[in-house]
Amino acid sequence: MGRRLTGFSLSIFLAASAFGQSGETLVLLHANVIDGLGGAPVSDRAIVVRDGRIVDIVSSSAAPQGGKIQDLKGKYLLPGLIDAHVHIGSLAQARKALFSGVTTVRSMGVSGYYDVGLRELKKQGVVDAPEVLAAGYHVRPRPSEDLFLVEPSLGNLFSGVRGAESYRRVTAANLERGVDWVKITSTERAGLPDTDPRKQTMTREEIAAVVDEATKRGIPVASHAHGDEGGRAAVEAGVRSIEHGTYLSEETLRLMKEKGTFLAPTVAVVADLMSPGGDYDDPILQVRGRHMMPRIKEVVATARRLGVKVVAATDTGYGTDGTLTLQHEIEALTQCGLTPMEAIQAATTVAAELLRIEGRTGSIQKGYEADLIVVDRNPLGSVLYLQDVLLVVNDGKVVLDRLNFALD
Numbered sequence: 001m002g003r004r005l006t007g008f009s010l011s012i013f014l015a016a017s018a019f020g021q022s023g024e025t026l027v028l029l030h031a032n033v034i035d036g037l038g039g040a041p042v043s044d045r046a047i048v049v050r051d052g053r054i055v056d057i058v059s060s061s062a063a064p065q066g067g068k069i070q071d072l073k074g075k076y077l078l079p080g081l082i083d084a085h086v087h088i089g090s091l092a093q094a095r096k097a098l099f100s101g102v103t104t105v106r107s108m109g110v111s112g113y114y115d116v117g118l119r120e121l122k123k124q125g126v127v128d129a130p131e132v133l134a135a136g137y138h139v140r141p142r143p144s145e146d147l148f149l150v151e152p153s154l155g156n157l158f159s160g161v162r163g164a165e166s167y168r169r170v171t172a173a174n175l176e177r178g179v180d181w182v183k184i185t186s187t188e189r190a191g192l193p194d195t196d197p198r199k200q201t202m203t204r205e206e207i208a209a210v211v212d213e214a215t216k217r218g219i220p221v222a223s224h225a226h227g228d229e230g231g232r233a234a235v236e237a238g239v240r241s242i243e244h245g246t247y248l249s250e251e252t253l254r255l256m257k258e259k260g261t262f263l264a265p266t267v268a269v270v271a272d273l274m275s276p277g278g279d280y281d282d283p284i285l286q287v288r289g290r291h292m293m294p295r296i297k298e299v300v301a302t303a304r305r306l307g308v309k310v311v312a313a314t315d316t317g318y319g320t321d322g323t324l325t326l327q328h329e330i331e332a333l334t335q336c337g338l339t340p341m342e343a344i345q346a347a348t349t350v351a352a353e354l355l356r357i358e359g360r361t362g363s364i365q366k367g368y369e370a371d372l373i374v375v376d377r378n379p380l381g382s383v384l385y386l387q388d389v390l391l392v393v394n395d396g397k398v399v400l401d402r403l404n405f406a407l408d
Helices: 007-017 090-101 111-124 145-149 151-158 163-175 204-215 230-237 250-260 267-273 281-306 326-335 340-346 349-354 383-387
Strands: 023-033 042-052 053-059 068-071 078-079 081-086 102-107 131-133 182-185 221-225 241-246 262-264 372-373 389-394 397-401
Touching: 023 372, 081 326, 081 349, 090 102, 090 389, 090 397, 102 349, 111 131, 111 145, 145 151, 151 163, 163 182, 163 204, 182 204, 204 230, 221 230, 230 250, 230 340, 250 262, 250 281, 262 281, 262 349, 267 281, 267 326, 267 340, 326 340, 326 383, 340 349, 340 383
Parallel strands: 023 068, 023 078, 081 102, 102 131, 182 221, 221 241, 241 262
Antiparallel strands: 023 042, 042 053, 078 372, 372 389, 389 397
């Protein structure tokens, strides 16, 4: 068993590691760099960080002498991970995600527009948290009741959202709150025992109305879709990503390839569904998970073969009692046929492309944001090494440092 930090000691540990204020230089020395762009690791590099960005990547022998020197001693440096489907509704959950190595998240539905608030606090530098791309409330036939408390002007839709114009109104309410994404549900959920995840819930015309309303503001749309009919309707209507996609047909996957639609399959959460305990603990859901697992693995393998871009995502809230992390999804993707590099890219460069932030983060390049993680051994040999993150740098700031356990 390794050394375990209590909540108290961890808070001290993290506070002591918080380096990266404006103007300071951080040099990560003797790193084996996996930049996320697909090449082999580059050995003995120095990454120079200043003002939240990577200002240089040089041989360790040519590294500058000033600033804070962090000797990685041959450990492996990767881009910070991107979780493309989360439900984070508190600062504690956001910090848990960050300390696991996730430096960017796409929020796919929370109450009270907490994700928008968290995004703004992060931008202000008030909190240490991943960068948040927020979706606010789900746009679906039966919205959360608290949406109507936040947006009482939608009160006459309380009994249900039906028809293109009603969906436009709910979409517009989210857009007015400044969301970065719109999330729809074109099939029923899998995580409730009284639903059928194959069942389509929105017509193609209703989905198209949401996509049109969002596109006017330059906002992309993601569609929760397990069943093929609902998934295909969403792809035809122009959504940017399909979330889950458990029962998608090869025909629909071919259409996704043609239209450039991304797939976020959330395989690991299906494993959680079928296991006692965890976020889902219901015998009906355990049976459902057992028949979903082979289908989603088949979908991911087919998507890879056809060239559909696969993105890593957890569909978790990083709750205090939960154990699911993005590393579990990366491992699950390798079990579906992705290579370790492809699975890592699903959580870095491909995810950044989905989120339209690939020009500034998701890979290790000069001029990019300094979102970085360090692990002990080469994850291209085994992605399980990603489970043990030793250092997290978020916007150039060291927020987690577990590299040195020596006593003074």
